[in-house]
Amino acid sequence: MKTQEEYLQELKQWLYDTADVPLEEMSSFFANRLDSYEEHMSAWEKSYKLFAEEIPPECQKILDLGCGTGLELDKIWQMKPDVEVTGVDLCQNMLEKLMEKHSDKRFTPICQDYFKYDFGNERWDAVISFESFHHFLPERKKELYSKIYSGVKAGGVFILGDYIACCGEEEELLRDAYLKRRNQSDIPDDCFVHFDIPLTMGHEKALLQEAGFTVEKVLDEAAAIIVCRKGGK
Numbered sequence: 001m002k003t004q005e006e007y008l009q010e011l012k013q014w015l016y017d018t019a020d021v022p023l024e025e026m027s028s029f030f031a032n033r034l035d036s037y038e039e040h041m042s043a044w045e046k047s048y049k050l051f052a053e054e055i056p057p058e059c060q061k062i063l064d065l066g067c068g069t070g071l072e073l074d075k076i077w078q079m080k081p082d083v084e085v086t087g088v089d090l091c092q093n094m095l096e097k098l099m100e101k102h103s104d105k106r107f108t109p110i111c112q113d114y115f116k117y118d119f120g121n122e123r124w125d126a127v128i129s130f131e132s133f134h135h136f137l138p139e140r141k142k143e144l145y146s147k148i149y150s151g152v153k154a155g156g157v158f159i160l161g162d163y164i165a166c167c168g169e170e171e172e173l174l175r176d177a178y179l180k181r182r183n184q185s186d187i188p189d190d191c192f193v194h195f196d197i198p199l200t201m202g203h204e205k206a207l208l209q210e211a212g213f214t215v216e217k218v219l220d221e222a223a224a225i226i227v228c229r230k231g232g233k
């Protein structure tokens with residue numbers, strides 16, 4: 001097991017070694033890796049199962065943000081085959097793979113940027129997202145969490161499964177590298193690129209609470225799982 005110091009040392013070396021590698025546009029990044037994607041993500045198998053177990057038993061309508069090929073939905077539909085899901089993703093190829101696997105399910109695909117998609121008002125029993133939001137700066141997440149808060153029904157949940165920075169130094173190193181690399185390639189503000197910029201657990205929870213959520217449970221697994229509720233049950 002690596003110490004935090006060793007981990008940060010390796011991260012700094014990796015950032016130094018890859019400083020000149022151009023960033024890839026988000027949806028092409030996933031489309032280009034579609035064939036190996038699910039195998040790559042199998043490292044999070046246990047987290048997908050734990051994540052699915054947090055869906056409340058009474059839940060009927062789910063909004064999944066950045067659903068990709070639906071690895072979290074594989075587990076959720078195993079437990080609740082009738083639950084109705086709307087899945088938003090930028091990458092059409094990922095959505096197509098999801099639909100091939102689950103042609104018999106109640107699923108509405110939306111190939112769109114979730115910052116632009118209208119979540120509506122008090123429309124969803126649960127909003128979920130697994131391993132998608134760590135590509136965005138806290139300023140953008142703040143906007144997204146408020147939108148999610150409005151979209152969830154009173155008493156409903158937002159369940160976030162994501163990659164978390166081990167400390168403030170990791171968060172800062174990645175944010176600085178991300179901004180520097182966007183800048184050096186003159187990437188326009190409205191272009192999403194694939195680069196991980198996770199927040200610390202403290203920072204993530206503070207943003208969720210600022211949006212109005214009560215953080216009810218945190219499972220600190222390979223991917224952290226944060227269960228948030230809107231208002232009382």
Ligand SMILES: C[S@@+](CC[C@H](N)C(=O)[O-])C[C@H]1O[C@@H](n2cnc3c(N)ncnc32)[C@H](O)[C@@H]1O
Pocket residue numbers: 026027030041065066067068069070071072088089090091094112113114115129130131132135192
């Ligand atoms: C690492 S994958 C996770 C997919 C799935 N949730 C899973 O765990 O397998 C991240 C997904 O988020 C999607 N994504 C990233 N930014 C997005 C945005 N702004 N709007 C919609 N989807 C986005 C990507 O296209 C990709 O499919």
